[in-house]
Amino acid sequence: MESKHRTGAAYLLAVAAAILLGGQGLAADDGACLECHGSEQQVTDAAAAMDLKLSQERIEQLVRRAPQAGAPHAGISCLDCHPKAGEIPHPAGMLKESPCVTCHEDELKQVNKSTHRDPKGGNDLRAPCWACHRAHDVRAVKDPHSATSPFNIASRCLNCHDKREYLVGVHGHGVQLGGLDFAATCVSCHGGHDILAPSEAGSRVARRNISFTCGKCHGRVAEAYRESVHGAALTEQDNADVPTCVDCHEAHRTLDPLLPRFRLGSPEMCGRCHNNKAMMVKYKISTAVYDTYVADFHGTTAELFRAASPDQPLNKAVCYDCHGYHDVESVRAAGDKLIKERLLVKCQVCHPQATAAFLTAWTSHYQPSPTKYPLIYWVKVFYWLVIPGTIGFFLVYIALDVWGRRRHRRSS
Amino acid sequence: MNPRVETFRRFTARHIVNHWVMMIAFAGLVITGMPQKFAGEAWAKGIVLIMGGVERVRFVHHLLGTIMALQLVWHVLEGVWLHLVKRLGMPMVPRIADVKEFMQQIKFNIGMEKHPPRMDRYGFAEKLEYLALVWGTAMMVLTGLLLLYPVRWSSLFPGEVILAAKAAHGGEAILAFLSVLTWHVYFVHIRHWNTAIFTGKLDAESYAEEHPLELARLRRDEEPAPRPSEVWRVVVFVAITAVVIVAVAAFYWWLRTPGTTIWTIKVPGWS
Numbered sequence: 001m002e003s004k005h006r007t008g009a010a011y012l013l014a015v016a017a018a019i020l021l022g023g024q025g026l027a028a029d030d031g032a033c034l035e036c037h038g039s040e041q042q043v044t045d046a047a048a049a050m051d052l053k054l055s056q057e058r059i060e061q062l063v064r065r066a067p068q069a070g071a072p073h074a075g076i077s078c079l080d081c082h083p084k085a086g087e088i089p090h091p092a093g094m095l096k097e098s099p100c101v102t103c104h105e106d107e108l109k110q111v112n113k114s115t116h117r118d119p120k121g122g123n124d125l126r127a128p129c130w131a132c133h134r135a136h137d138v139r140a141v142k143d144p145h146s147a148t149s150p151f152n153i154a155s156r157c158l159n160c161h162d163k164r165e166y167l168v169g170v171h172g173h174g175v176q177l178g179g180l181d182f183a184a185t186c187v188s189c190h191g192g193h194d195i196l197a198p199s200e201a202g203s204r205v206a207r208r209n210i211s212f213t214c215g216k217c218h219g220r221v222a223e224a225y226r227e228s229v230h231g232a233a234l235t236e237q238d239n240a241d242v243p244t245c246v247d248c249h250e251a252h253r254t255l256d257p258l259l260p261r262f263r264l265g266s267p268e269m270c271g272r273c274h275n276n277k278a279m280m281v282k283y284k285i286s287t288a289v290y291d292t293y294v295a296d297f298h299g300t301t302a303e304l305f306r307a308a309s310p311d312q313p314l315n316k317a318v319c320y321d322c323h324g325y326h327d328v329e330s331v332r333a334a335g336d337k338l339i340k341e342r343l344l345v346k347c348q349v350c351h352p353q354a355t356a357a358f359l360t361a362w363t364s365h366y367q368p369s370p371t372k373y374p375l376i377y378w379v380k381v382f383y384w385l386v387i388p389g390t391i392g393f394f395l396v397y398i399a400l401d402v403w404g405r406r407r408h409r410r411s412s
Numbered sequence: 413m414n415p416r417v418e419t420f421r422r423f424t425a426r427h428i429v430n431h432w433v434m435m436i437a438f439a440g441l442v443i444t445g446m447p448q449k450f451a452g453e454a455w456a457k458g459i460v461l462i463m464g465g466v467e468r469v470r471f472v473h474h475l476l477g478t479i480m481a482l483q484l485v486w487h488v489l490e491g492v493w494l495h496l497v498k499r500l501g502m503p504m505v506p507r508i509a510d511v512k513e514f515m516q517q518i519k520f521n522i523g524m525e526k527h528p529p530r531m532d533r534y535g536f537a538e539k540l541e542y543l544a545l546v547w548g549t550a551m552m553v554l555t556g557l558l559l560l561y562p563v564r565w566s567s568l569f570p571g572e573v574i575l576a577a578k579a580a581h582g583g584e585a586i587l588a589f590l591s592v593l594t595w596h597v598y599f600v601h602i603r604h605w606n607t608a609i610f611t612g613k614l615d616a617e618s619y620a621e622e623h624p625l626e627l628a629r630l631r632r633d634e635e636p637a638p639r640p641s642e643v644w645r646v647v648v649f650v651a652i653t654a655v656v657i658v659a660v661a662a663f664y665w666w667l668r669t670p671g672t673t674i675w676t677i678k679v680p681g682w683s
Contacts, residue, residue, distance in 0.1 A: 297559075300451040304466035307457035353563050353670040361562050361571025368575075375576045383583025390587060394594040397518075401603070404521025 030064070033078045033085065037064040050089060065136040073138050098123035100130075110193035115200070132156045132192075148192075150181040157186040165253035172252075182217075189213050189251075205251070208234060210244040218245075224326040229333070241279055248325075260313045264306040267293060270319045289365040293319070296362070315350070322346050419613040420630055426490075431609045433483055434545075437476045441552075442589050444473040449582045474560070481553040484546070485660060489653055497649050499639040503533045506543065510536040532625040537599050541591070548588045555581040561667045 036046040043062045047054045054062070067074045081099035084091050101108040101123045108123060116127035130138075132148060139146035147156055154172065158164060166172045166186070174183030187195075189205055196203035204213045211231060215222030225231040225245065233239035248269055249255070255262045267290070273279055275290040293299035298316045305314050322343065323329075331339055340359060347354040368376035423431075447456035447469060463469050494500045513529035514536040520528045529535075534542070558565050558577035565574055600606040604622075608614040619627045629635055 294452060300448060301466055303451040304447065304457060304460045304469070308461045308465040351563055355563075355567065358563050358566040358571060361566050361574045363575060368579075373572055373575065375572050376579050379576045379579045379583070383579070383587065387583065387587050387590065391590045391594055394591065394598075398594065398598045400518060400521045401598075404523075405603075407523070408520075 030078045033064060037062055037078075039063060067136065068139065071137075071139055071143075073136075098125065098128060104129070107193055114191075114193060114195045115197045116195060127160065131159070148187070150175050150183070150185045153185050153187055163252045165250075169250070169252055169254035170256045171254055184217065188216070205246075207240075207244050208238065210246055214245045221326045228324075228326060228328045229330045230328055241273065241282070243273065260311055263318055264302065264310055264314055266318045266320060267299065267302060286365065288367045292363060292365045292367060317346075317350065321349075418616040420616060420619050420627065421612055422608045422614040422619070423612045425612070428609060428612055430483070430487070433479065437480045437483070438588075438592070440476040441473060441480065442585070444469045444476070445585055446589075448473070449585065477553065477556050480549055481556075484549050484553060485656060487546070489656060492652055493649055497641050497645045499641070499645075504539060504542050506536075506539050510539055528621075530624045531622060533623055535622060537595070541595055541599075544588070544591060548584055551584050552581060552588070555584070557667065564667050564670055567670075 034042075036042055040059055040063055043054070043059045047059070064078065067076070079085055082090075082094060082097075083099070084094045084097070098108075107129075108125075111125055111127075111129075112118060112121055116125055118124045118126070132153075134147040137147075141148050143149065144151065146152065154166060154175070158166075163186075167176060171184040174180040175185055191204050196206075198205045198207075200206060201208075203209065211222045211225050211234075222245070226235055230242040233242045234244065249257065255265075257263075271290040274285065275287050277287050280287050294303055298318070301316045302314055302318060305312070305316070320328075323331075334342075340356070344354065344356060344359060347358060351358065363373050363376070366372045368374070368380065370377055443459065444463070447453075447459045448466075450456045460466050460469055463472070491502070495502055513531055516525055516529040517536075519525035555577040558574050559581060562571070562574045600609075604618055606614070606618065616627070619630075
C-alpha cells in the first residue's frame with residue numbers, strides 16, 4: 001500500500017511539473033492531457049495510480065477524442081473547455097461547468113427561454129448543450145454525422161424522453177428507413193433551442209399551434225383542417241374538445257393513414273369523442289351516431305372485418321367516407337337538402353345504381369322511435385314482446401309437462 | 413338397436429333427407445348469422461376469425477339461405493304433388509282437434525284429466541313446430557332478400573321497410589333459434605330420445621304414447637291405399653311447377669338486374 005501511494009504521488013507530481021513547466025504552450029497541443037487521456041490503457045494506468053476504480057464505460061468516456069479535421073471545434077484545446085483541468089488531481093464538479101456559453105452566448109439565451117432552461121437563469125441547463133450536440137465530436141448541423149442530423153437527433157432526444165414509438169411512426173420510418181432527411185424529426189415539430197412544453201401557449205405543439213407546425217410540410221390539409229368544424233372551433237373559440245392533427249394521427253406513433261389499419265380503426269377513433277356522452281351533450285350532438293353506425297350494415301362489416309383481417313383494405317364506408325376528414329363540416333350548418341344531395345353522390349361511389357329513394361334506407365344515425373322511423377321501432381317492439389312471450393310460453397308448458405309426467409310415473 | 417324391440421316405419425327417405433338438409437342449413441345459418449347480429453361481441457369476432465373473415469361468413473350465410481329458400485319452394489311443390497297427384501291427406505294442417513288435445517294434455521299434466529290425449533300421426537307439438545318453421549323460413553327468406561338487394565327494393569318501398577326487415581330478420585332469427593333450443597330439444601331429445609327422423613323407425617312404445625291413433629291403424633293395417641293418379645292432375649302439377657320455376661327465375665332476374673353493390677373500391681395506395 002505504502003509503495004503504491006508513493007508511486008501515485010510521484011506520478012501526479014511529474015504531470016503537474018510538466019504542466020507548470022510547459023505553461024500555456026503545452027495546453028495548446030494538449031500533450032499533457034494526453035499523458036493520461038490518450039488511450040484506454042493510459043486512463044487505466046492513471047486511475048490505478050490515483051487508486052480509483054473506474055468502470056469500463058467510464059474509462060472509454062475519459063479517452064480524449066480528437067475533433068475531426070475541419071470540424072467547427074478542431075482548433076480548440078482541452079483547457080479551453082475544461083479550464084480547471086490544469087489542477088491535478090482535477091477538482092470535483094469540473095464537469096458541471098458549461099464552457100460552451102463562452103462562445104455561444106446567444107444560444108444560451110435561447111435555451112434559457114425554453115423548457116430546457118436553467119431554472120435560475122444561469123448556465124446549469126436542464127438539458128446541457130452536449131446532451132444534444134455531444135461533448136467532443138461536435139459537428140456542423142448539416143454534417144450527416146452530426147449528433148443533430150435528421151438521422152441522429154432522435155437518439156439524442158430518446159436518451160431522456162421515452163417516445164420510442166416515434167421510430168415506428170410514419171415520420172420515424174421515413175427518416176430512419178426511407179432515408180428521407182426532410183421527414184419530420186423531433187426538432188421539426190418541437191423546435192431546437194426554443195423548445196417549449198405543449199402546455200405553454202407559445203409552444204409549436206400547443207393545441208392552437210399544432211396545425212401550423214404540421215402545416216409546415218402538410219400545408220393544404222392543415223388549411224382544410226382549420227376551415228373544418230373542428231379546426232374553426234379551435235382557432236376561433238379555443239375549444240378544448242375538438243381534435244387537432246395529433247388526436248387522430250397521434251403525435252409520435254403516427255400511422256400511415258393510407259394503411260388499412262388506419263381506415264379500420266377510424267370509427268373507433270371518431271367514437272372516442274362522438275361516443276362520449278359528457279362531451280357531446282355540450283354541443284347537442286347525438287352519441288347514437290357511433291352505435292347506429294356499428295349496428296348498421298357498414299359498421300357491422302367493418303367491426304367484424306377488423307377482427308379477422310386488420311391489414312386488409314375494407315370496401316365498406318367508414319365515418320370519413322361520408323363526412324370527410326380534414327374538411328369535416330357540421331351537418332346542421334350544411335342543411336338537410338344539401339346533405340341529401342351530397343350523400344347520394346357518396347352512396348353512388350359504391351352503389352352505382354342508388355337513387356334518391358335509396359337514401360331513405362338509412363336512418364341518418366337516428367335510433368328508431370315512435371316518431372322517427374316508427375315502422376322499425378314497432379317491429380323491434382313486436383319482437384321484444386313476441387320472443388320472451390313465445391319462449392316463456394314454451395318453458396311454462398315444458399315445466400308443466402315434466403311435472404305432470406313425473407307425477408304420473410310415480411303414481412303408476 | 414335391440415332387435416326384439418318392435419318398430420314401425422314413421423319416416424321415409426324423403427323425410428330424412430329433408431330434415432338433414434334443413435338441420436344443416438339451420439345450424440349453419442345460426443352460426444353465420446348470429447355474429448352478424450352481435451358484431452360487437454367478442455364471441456362474434458371469434459366465430460368470424462375461425463371461419464376466416466366476414467366475407468366468407470356472409471357467403472356461407474347466403475349459400476345456406478339460398479338452400480333453405482329452395483327447400484321451401486321444393487316443399488310447397490312436394491305438398492302439391494302429394495296432395496294433388498298422389499291424393500294423400502295433409503296430416504300437418506292443424507285442426508280444432510289439435511287445440512282440444514293440447515288442452516287435454518295440460519289438464520292431464522295438472523291432474524284434471526285421467527288420460528292423455530290420443531294423438532294421430534302428428535301431435536300438436538309437431539304441428540306447432542312445423543308451422544313455425546314454414547312461417548319462419550318464409551319470413552327469413554323474404555326479409556333476407558330485402559337485405560341482400562336494398563337498392564332494388566328501395567325502388568318499390570320506402571327504404572324504412574328494408575331497415576324494418578333487418579330488425580325482423582334478426583328478431584325472427586333469435587325467436588327461431590330459441591324455439592329450437594326449447595321446444596324442439598325438449599320434445600325429441602329430452603322427453604324422448606327420438607331418432608325416428610334419422611332412422612325412419614320409431615319403437616312401438618313411443619308410438620303408442622305419442623301417436624296411438626296412427627299406431628292402431630298401422631296395427632290393423634288400415635292405412636288407406638293410395639288412390640290412382642289421373643292425367644289431368646299430373647298436368648296441373650306440371651303447370652304449377654313450371655309457373656313456380658318461371659316466377660322464381662323472374663324474381664331473381666328482377667332482383668339482380670340493376671346490378672349489385674360493387675365488390676371492390678379503389679383504396680388509395682392499394683391498387
